[in-house]
Amino acid sequence: MNHAGLRAMAVAAICVMWAGTVSAEPTFEGRKKCYNCHKSQGESWDKTLHAKAIESLKPNTRKDAKLKAKLDPKKDYTKDKDCIGCHVDGWGREGGYTIEEPDKFLTGVGCESCHGAGSDYRKLHRKAGEAFEKSQKTMARERLVEAGQDFEFAEKCHACHLNYEGSGWKGVKKPYTPFTPKVDKKYAFDFEKAVRSDKALHEHFKLDGVFTGPPLPNFHEEFQKKAKPPVKSDTGEED
Numbered sequence: 001m002n003h004a005g006l007r008a009m010a011v012a013a014i015c016v017m018w019a020g021t022v023s024a025e026p027t028f029e030g031r032k033k034c035y036n037c038h039k040s041q042g043e044s045w046d047k048t049l050h051a052k053a054i055e056s057l058k059p060n061t062r063k064d065a066k067l068k069a070k071l072d073p074k075k076d077y078t079k080d081k082d083c084i085g086c087h088v089d090g091w092g093r094e095g096g097y098t099i100e101e102p103d104k105f106l107t108g109v110g111c112e113s114c115h116g117a118g119s120d121y122r123k124l125h126r127k128a129g130e131a132f133e134k135s136q137k138t139m140a141r142e143r144l145v146e147a148g149q150d151f152e153f154a155e156k157c158h159a160c161h162l163n164y165e166g167s168g169w170k171g172v173k174k175p176y177t178p179f180t181p182k183v184d185k186k187y188a189f190d191f192e193k194a195v196r197s198d199k200a201l202h203e204h205f206k207l208d209g210v211f212t213g214p215p216l217p218n219f220h221e222e223f224q225k226k227a228k229p230p231v232k233s234d235t236g237e238e239d
């Protein structure tokens with residue numbers, strides 16, 4: 001074999017080694033998987049404004065709001081790259097919503113938009129749920145964080161709700177939301193108030209305590225205190 005051939009083989013070998021050590025980012029899978037085990041949250045979410053977020057991009061919907069924001073109420077914005085990203089799950093991310101192949105389980109602001117891309121942590125939910133059922137064994141929440149589950153809710157909300165110039169949120173980048181406090185002060189976003197909205201967030205259901213320890217948001221206790229018992233759903237068919 002000549003030098004070039006040997007070198008190509010060496011490079012290929014290094015690439016293989018490298019790929020083996022770099023763990024892949026968790027990917028978006030759509031809410032169907034979550035529904036199988038969290039029917040109560042799923043059915044409650046279905047009734048929220050977040051669930052219907054893509055409807056607002058269709059022509060002849062929310063006419064007054066669009067006119068006020070200088071948008072065209074007759075236009076179809078459902079395939080517009082300047083809009084769709086904040087009205088679906090996982091835009092621009094592996095497994096997320098695409099205009100070319102719109103997946104109905106990724107429309108609207110769904111589970112993974114707030115809880116994180118689910119390919120890895122949902123497997124831990126299953127494992128931990130089974131161990132808990134068998135022997136009351138618990139698992140540390142830290143492990144969910146390592147698998148991509150998000151507990152920094154405010155940051156998630158801000159990426160959509162405060163993504164406009166002058167909002168004060170550090171991550172701002174185009175495309176911006178057209179609905180800012182300049183258009184109407186009702187669009188000002190106050191996380192502490194918004195996270196308690198029953199128009200946009202699902203209701204809360206009692207946890208058995210399968211996961212323990214930090215990180216926990218400061219409103220966790222408050223939500224659990226008022227939570228209802230969930231409908232026990234099938235845990236065997238998420239694949």
Ligand code: HEC
Nearest residue numbers: 033034037111115118122125126129207208209210211238
């Ligand atoms: C195979 C079943 C299964 C699947 C699939 C699943 N989960 Fe879970 N999940 C569980 C179990 C079991 C728990 C522990 C519940 C408890 O403590 O009562 C849990 C807990 C949770 C919690 C609470 C964690 C905490 O702080 O204690 C969240 C949030 C959650 N799941 C979201 C999701 C989302 C989002 C998806 C989809 C990406 C998903 N789950 C998929 C079974 C599942």
Ligand code: HEC
Nearest residue numbers: 049052053056086087109113153156157160194195197200
């Ligand atoms: C992927 C982008 C995205 C994320 C993440 C997101 N939202 Fe939203 N939110 C929207 C969109 C889009 C709407 C408008 C839905 C509609 O009416 O069509 C909305 C609507 C709302 C509303 C209703 C406002 C009204 O008109 O009363 C509240 C409240 C809200 N979101 C709170 C939150 C909170 C709290 C979080 C974080 C825990 C969050 N959102 C995360 C995009 C997002």
Ligand code: HEC
Nearest residue numbers: 056062065077082083086160161163175176177178179187
């Ligand atoms: C950076 C994220 C983002 C982008 C980009 C974005 N939106 Fe939204 N959109 C939101 C959020 C957040 C809300 C909820 C605002 C609220 O009610 O506080 C919303 C709400 C709406 C509403 C409902 C407003 C109402 O009061 O009923 C419409 C209609 C809408 N968006 C259309 C669009 C269109 C059309 C575009 C593209 C020109 C677009 N959005 C781009 C985040 C975004």
Ligand code: HEC
Nearest residue numbers: 034038041042045109110111114153203204205219220223
């Ligand atoms: C707009 C953001 C948002 C969306 C979308 C969302 N969640 Fe949640 N979810 C939350 C917040 C905030 C909590 C409260 C966390 C806590 O108390 O520790 C929560 C809590 C939960 C819990 C813990 C038990 C409970 O009811 O409080 C489960 C399970 C859960 N969500 C599943 C889901 C599933 C399944 C979906 C999709 C159908 C979903 N979530 C969509 C924000 C969201």
